[in-house]
Amino acid sequence: MKLTGAEIIWECLIREGVDVVFGYPGGAILPTYDAMTKYPQIHHVLTRHEQGATHMADGYARASGKVGVAIATSGPGATNMVTGIATAMMDSSPIVCITGQVGSRALGTDAFQETDVTGVTLPVTKHNYLVTRASDVARVLREAFYLARSGRPGPVLVDITKDAQQSTAEFDWEAVAPRLPGYRPDLRALPSEYARAVELINSAQRPVILCGQGVIKAGATEQVLELAQTARVPIAVTLLGIGAVPASSPLNLGMMGMHGEAWVNQAIQQADLLIALGMRFDDRVTGNLKTYAPHAKKIHVEIDPSEVNKNVPVDVALIGDLRDVLDEVLPRVRAAERADWWTKIAAMKGDSAVRDIQALPDNGHLYAAHVINDLWRATKDRDTIVVTDVGQHQMWEAQYYRHEQPRSLITSGGLGTMGFALPAAIGAKFACPEKEVWVVVGDGGFQMTSCELATIAQEKLKLNVAIINNAFLGMVRQWQEFFYDKRYAATPLLGPDFVKLAEAYGLKGVRVTRRREVTDAVEDARVEGGTVVFDFRVEQEESVFPMVPAGADLDAMIRRPKRDVLVETGADTEWQMPGADSAAVSELTLTGAPAPAAAQLRPSVQPAAKRRPRVRLRRKLAKASR
Ligand SMILES: Cc1cc2nc3c(=O)[nH]c(=O)nc-3n(C[C@H](O)[C@H](O)[C@H](O)COP(=O)(O)OP(=O)(O)OC[C@H]3O[C@@H](n4cnc5c(N)ncnc54)[C@H](O)[C@@H]3O)c2cc1C
Ligand SMILES: Cc1ncc(C[n+]2csc(CCOP(=O)(O)OP(=O)(O)O)c2C)c(N)n1
Ligand SMILES: [Mg+2]
Numbered sequence: 001m002k003l004t005g006a007e008i009i010w011e012c013l014i015r016e017g018v019d020v021v022f023g024y025p026g027g028a029i030l031p032t033y034d035a036m037t038k039y040p041q042i043h044h045v046l047t048r049h050e051q052g053a054t055h056m057a058d059g060y061a062r063a064s065g066k067v068g069v070a071i072a073t074s075g076p077g078a079t080n081m082v083t084g085i086a087t088a089m090m091d092s093s094p095i096v097c098i099t100g101q102v103g104s105r106a107l108g109t110d111a112f113q114e115t116d117v118t119g120v121t122l123p124v125t126k127h128n129y130l131v132t133r134a135s136d137v138a139r140v141l142r143e144a145f146y147l148a149r150s151g152r153p154g155p156v157l158v159d160i161t162k163d164a165q166q167s168t169a170e171f172d173w174e175a176v177a178p179r180l181p182g183y184r185p186d187l188r189a190l191p192s193e194y195a196r197a198v199e200l201i202n203s204a205q206r207p208v209i210l211c212g213q214g215v216i217k218a219g220a221t222e223q224v225l226e227l228a229q230t231a232r233v234p235i236a237v238t239l240l241g242i243g244a245v246p247a248s249s250p251l252n253l254g255m256m257g258m259h260g261e262a263w264v265n266q267a268i269q270q271a272d273l274l275i276a277l278g279m280r281f282d283d284r285v286t287g288n289l290k291t292y293a294p295h296a297k298k299i300h301v302e303i304d305p306s307e308v309n310k311n312v313p314v315d316v317a318l319i320g321d322l323r324d325v326l327d328e329v330l331p332r333v334r335a336a337e338r339a340d341w342w343t344k345i346a347a348m349k350g351d352s353a354v355r356d357i358q359a360l361p362d363n364g365h366l367y368a369a370h371v372i373n374d375l376w377r378a379t380k381d382r383d384t385i386v387v388t389d390v391g392q393h394q395m396w397e398a399q400y401y402r403h404e405q406p407r408s409l410i411t412s413g414g415l416g417t418m419g420f421a422l423p424a425a426i427g428a429k430f431a432c433p434e435k436e437v438w439v440v441v442g443d444g445g446f447q448m449t450s451c452e453l454a455t456i457a458q459e460k461l462k463l464n465v466a467i468i469n470n471a472f473l474g475m476v477r478q479w480q481e482f483f484y485d486k487r488y489a490a491t492p493l494l495g496p497d498f499v500k501l502a503e504a505y506g507l508k509g510v511r512v513t514r515r516r517e518v519t520d521a522v523e524d525a526r527v528e529g530g531t532v533v534f535d536f537r538v539e540q541e542e543s544v545f546p547m548v549p550a551g552a553d554l555d556a557m558i559r560r561p562k563r564d565v566l567v568e569t570g571a572d573t574e575w576q577m578p579g580a581d582s583a584a585v586s587e588l589t590l591t592g593a594p595a596p597a598a599a600q601l602r603p604s605v606q607p608a609a610k611r612r613p614r615v616r617l618r619r620k621l622a623k624a625s626r
Contacts, residue, residue: 001170001171001172002168002169002170002171003168003169003171004031004035004134004165004166004167004168005031005131005133005134005137005160005164005165005166005167005168005169006031006032006034006035006165006166007035007038007171008134008137008138008141008169008171009032009035009098009137009141009160009165010032010035010036010038010039010042011138011171011173012137012138012141012142012145012173013039013042013069013141014039014041014042015173016067016141016142016145017066018042018067018069019041019042019043020042020043020044020045020060020069020430021042021043021044021045021057021069021070021071022044022045022047022052022053022054022056022057022060022068022069022070022071022426022427023044023045023046023047023050023053023070023071023072024046024047024048024049024050024053024071024072024073024077025073026072026073026074026075026077026100026113027073027074027100027112027113027162028073028074028075028077028099028100028101028102028113028161028162029071029072029073029074029077029098029099029100029165030073030100030162031100031162031165031166032071032098032100032160032165035165043430044071045426045430045455045459046455046458047423047452047455048451048452048454048455049080049449049451049452050070050072050077050078050080050081050084051080051081051083051084051419051423051449052084052422052423052426052449052451052452052455053070053071053072053081053084053423054070054081054083054084054085054087054088054095054097055084055087055417055419055420055423055424055427055449056068056070056423056424056426056427056430057069057070057084057088057095057096057097057427058084058087058088058091058093058095058420058424058427059387059410059423059424059425059426059427059428059431060427060428060430060431061088061093061094061095061153061427061431062091062093062407062410062424062427062428063385063407063410063427063428063431063432063435064407064431064432065217065219065407066094066149066431067094067095067096067145067148067149068093068094068095068096068427069095069096069097069098070084070095070096070097070098071097071098071099072097072098072099072100073099073100073113074099074100074101074102074113074114074115074117074159075112075113075114075115076113076115077099077100077113078099078115078117078120078159079115079117079120081097081099081121081157082120082121082124083415083417083419084417085097085121085124085125085155085157086124086415086417087412087414087415087417087420088154088155089124089125089126089154089155089415090412090413090414090415091213091240091412091413091414091415092152092153092154092213092217093153093154093155094148094149094153094154094155095148095155095156096141096144096145096148096155096156096157096158097155097156097157097158098141098157098158098160099117099157099158099159099160100159100160100161100162100165101114101117101130101159101160101161101162102114102161102162103161103162103163104132104133104161104163104164105163107132107161117157117159118130118157118159121157124155125154125155125156125157126147126148126152126153126154126155126156127144127147127156128156128157128158128159129143129144129156129157129158129159130159130161131158131159131160131161131164132161132163132164133164133167133169134164134165134166134167134168134169135169135170136164137160137164137169138169138171138172138173138176139176140158141158142173142176142177142178143178143180144156144158146178146180147178147180147183150185151183151184151185151186151303151304152185152303152304153217185303187305187319187320188319188320188324189317189318189319189320189325189328193316193317193318194318194328194329194332196315196316197299197316197318197329198329198332198333200273200297200299200315200316201231201233201273201275201299201329201333202231202333202334202336204233204272204273204297205272205338205340205341206267206270206271206272206273206295206338206341206344207231207233207234207271207272207273207274207275207338207341208233208234208235208236208253208267208268208271208273208274208275208296209224209227209228209233209234209235209236209275209277210236210238210256210268210274210275210276210277210279210285211224211235211236211237211238211241211244211245211277211278211279212237212238212240212241212244212276212277212278212279212280213238213240213241213244213278213279213413214277214278214279214301214302214303214322215241215244215245215277215278215322215406216240216241216243216244216278216406216407217278218278218303218321218322218323219323219406220244220277220278220322220323220326221244221245221406223322223323223326223327223330224244224245224277224322224326225245225249225251226330227275227326227329227330227333228245228251229251230330230333230334230335230336231333231334231335231336231338232336232337232338232341232342233251233275233338234251234252234253234267234341234342234345235249235251235252235253236253236254236255236256236260236264236267236268237252237254237255237256238255238256238257238279238282238285238413239255239257239284239398239411239413240279240411240413240414241278241279242255242398242403242409243403243404243405243406243407243408243409244406246403246404246405247402247403247404248402248404253267253345253349255398255399256268256285257282257284257285257286257287257548257554258284258285258287258547258548258550259395259398259399259544259545259546259547259548260546261349261352261399261546262348262352262546262555262557262559263345263348263349263352265287265546265548265554265555265557266348266352266555267345267348268293268296268554269291269292269293269294269553269554269555270295270344271293271295271296272295272296272297273296273297273298273299274293274296274297274298274299275299275301276298276299276300276301276302276314277301277322277326278301278302278303278322280302280307280310280311281307281310281311281312282311282413282414283311283550286311286312286554287548287551287552287553287554287556288551288552288553288554289311289312291553291554292312292554293312293554297315298312298313298314298315298316299314299315299316299317299318300312300314300316300317300318301317301318301320301322301325301326302317302318302319303319303320303321303322305317305319352546364514364515365515365539366512366513366514366515366518366536366537366538366539367515367538367539367542368392368393368396368468368470368536368538368539368542369396369399369400369542370515370518371466371468371512371518371536371538372393372396372397372399372400372401372440372468373400373401374515374518374519374522375401375438375440375466375518375522376400376401376402377519378519378522378523379436379438379522380402380404382436383405383432383434383435383436384408384435384436384437384438385407385408385409385410385425385428385432385435385436385437385438386401386403386408386409386410386437386438386439386440387409387410387411387420387421387424387425387428387437387438387439387440388409388410388411388421388439388440388441389411389412389418389419389420389421389422389439389440389441389442389445389446390411390412390416390417390418390420390442390445390475391418391442391444391445391473391474391475392442392468392470392474392475392478392542392543392544393440393441393442393468393474394411394440394442395475395544396468396544397409397411397440398411399544401440410424410425410428412424418442418444418445418448419445419448419449420445420449421439421440421441421445421446421449422439422441422446422449422450422452422453422465423449423452423455425437425438425439425463425465426452426455426456426459426461426463429461429462429463436464436526437463437464438463438464438465438466439463439464439465439466440466440468441465441466441467441468442467442468442469442470442473442474442475443467443468443469443470443471443472443493443495443498444472444473444474444493446465446467446498447495447496450501453501453502453505453507453531453533454505456505456507456531457505457506457507457531460530461531462529462530462531463531464522464525464531464532464534465502465531465532465533465534466534466536467498467533467534467535467536468536468538469495469498469535469536469537469538470538470539470540470541470542471492471493471495471540472488472491472492472493472540472541473490473491473493474491474542475544476491477491477541478543478544478547481541481543482543482547482549482558483549497535498511498533498535499511499533499535501533502531502532502533506530507530507531507532507533508528508530508531508532508533509532509533509534509535510524510525510532510533510534510535511534511535511537512534512535512536512537513537518536521534545558545559545560546558546559546560
């Protein structure tokens with residue numbers, strides 16, 4: 001059958017099982033948009049920015065496990081995609097980006113809206129293509145989908161010249177099955193490596209499983225739990241591994257790393273064996289590499305050989321898909337109790353729990369941690385996806401929302417892309433329309449892609465958007481507080497009235513300034529048919545604890561100062577924290593700064609005298625290392 005290159009694009013997308021694409025038109029991609037009208041089975045979502053289209057495709061991919069698709073025109077359309085592509089690359093998210101390109105004869109002439117987008121995206125794609133003939137479109141697109149989803153997933157860009165879209169070619173889907181002999185997503189470990197790994201597991205006294213996003217991608221939750229249960233190995237999760245094993249499982253200690261739980265980092269530092277499953281030893285996870293897990297042998301189960309021995313030298317690497325590898329390992333793992341190790345961990349946990357996540361009566365202030373924790377309580381019995389942006393709110397979400405399901409937290413980990421959450425949540429909603437989708441976003445990141453509220457309105461989507469509004473670029477402010485003597489250069493943040501902004505898009509806006517209003521507000525949002533945008537006016541100068549300063553030893557954490565108490569949960573209002581002295585409580589009541597009503601329009605750094613006393617970093621570090 002003879003079709004135009006543009007028609008072949010849509011035929012291929014249908015055969016790849018694509019039902020929705022996110023895009024923005026322009027001259028060089030116009031033939032493809034024109035052909036789209038013949039293919040009503042694919043829903044096109046008109047975004048408000050091409051970055052949004054890539055994050056939507058990414059959010060769709062992360063929520064569904066399928067390949068997400070984004071489309072843009074040449075030049076500025078394509079370059080606007082770069083941040084979203086890099087975000088997907090860092091977190092191994094399978095997306096295919098299709099860009100229009102100037103006509104093949106004009107290539108290299110600085111033609112109108114010409115950018116060498118394959119050159120630009122070479123380092124941030126798993127692979128990319130420039131297609132100049134209609135006859136290559138089907139083969140390339142089929143390869144692109146295969147590459148995006150196989151092995152270690154990732155983004156693939158296909159740049160198609162305008163004449164390749166306009167001219168015709170024979171379309172034969174069967175004839176273009178991918179044949180890529182140099183691409184080996186199916187590598188396997190040797191029997192001797194399996195034997196060594198099993199021996200290390202069976203002989204370990206203090207093992208810890210490091211559970212990463214690869215567990216979610218492989219769908220290996222049950223096997224990981226079986227390994228942990230049989231051999232009684234505690235599990236620590238990375239930020240992107242959250243949800244891979246239920247937060248409620250007694251085997252799951254919680255998050256590791258820079259803002260991980262203190263006892264988790266301590267357990268890793270004291271372990272004699274780390275079993276790393278689908279995680280890549282990011283620097284936010286290891287801290288100082290020289291002192292990382294000094295007593296531990298290391299087993300690394302990884303699909304991508306280039307990750308092995310990259311940051312952390314390991315004793316055994318088992319290359320392959322986690323499910324296949326664990327199928328081999330599990331029958332050979334001996335049941336064990338490891339009671340001493342669990343007793344030790346329980347002792348560390350008790351100490352940290354009291355210091356870092358303290359429960360106190362509601363004192364009238366609104367802390368971000370409250371909002372997150374109340375949100376968790378109100379939504380935990382629903383099938384909920386939370387999509388977070390980047391910053392303090394992202395870390396509080398990781399700490400105070402307890403995820404039970406894989407793919408229930410979607411967040412930009414590796415690139416840490418502000419502006420990710422709102423568009424990624426739109427993609428997640430298209431992937432899982434039956435699920436309740438919450439956006440947890442800072443006032444800074446929200447303003448980066450808030451134009452996508454118009455996409456929400458046009459598509460009549462039901463989302464819930466929780467803006468954690470501290471009138472600061474909070475995470476940067478925290479670093480300035482700890483490491484730059486509180487010189488808040490360029491971090492106080494002016495924002496619009498978010499309630500009015502939501503209303504301007506025809507959505508509902510709600511402002512919440514008090515703790516006791518949170519749960520009702522969340523419940524009200526449920527019964528509301530359309531999207532609700534919350535402006536949660538939270539404490540402005542709160543910090544995320546614990547914190548491993550960049551490059552410090554993993555267990556040299558800055559801990560929440562004892563006097564700096566934080567209310568943990570809504571249900572704990574009658575509960576007195578053991579050992580919480582009344583002086584600490586009254587100090588908080590006296591000096592904790594309520595978010596002023598007009599904070600939004602007057603990004604104020606409170607006068608020094610009114611700020612809560614803070615311990616300087618040197619003292620904190622000295623204390624932590626003691
Ligand atoms: C402000 C901020 C603070 C952060 N703080 C923390 C923190 O405190 N703690 C923390 O953990 N992270 C933190 N992060 C995130 C961090 O930067 C990394 O993104 C994260 O640690 C990576 O987690 P991962 O290795 O599990 O996932 P990925 O980076 O996605 O790596 C997954 C690995 O699994 C492999 N894999 C994929 N599929 C399979 C399969 N089928 N079989 C086998 N292997 C597979 C991949 O090849 C890859 O190497 C923070 C990020 C930000 C923005
Ligand atoms: C696109 C982008 N620019 C800059 C940064 C650096 N950065 C990391 S966190 C942060 C502050 C985020 O502020 P906000 O969105 O208000 O969230 P908060 O930390 O206050 O919760 C900044 C600027 C980034 N991660 N991404
Ligand atoms: Mg903020």
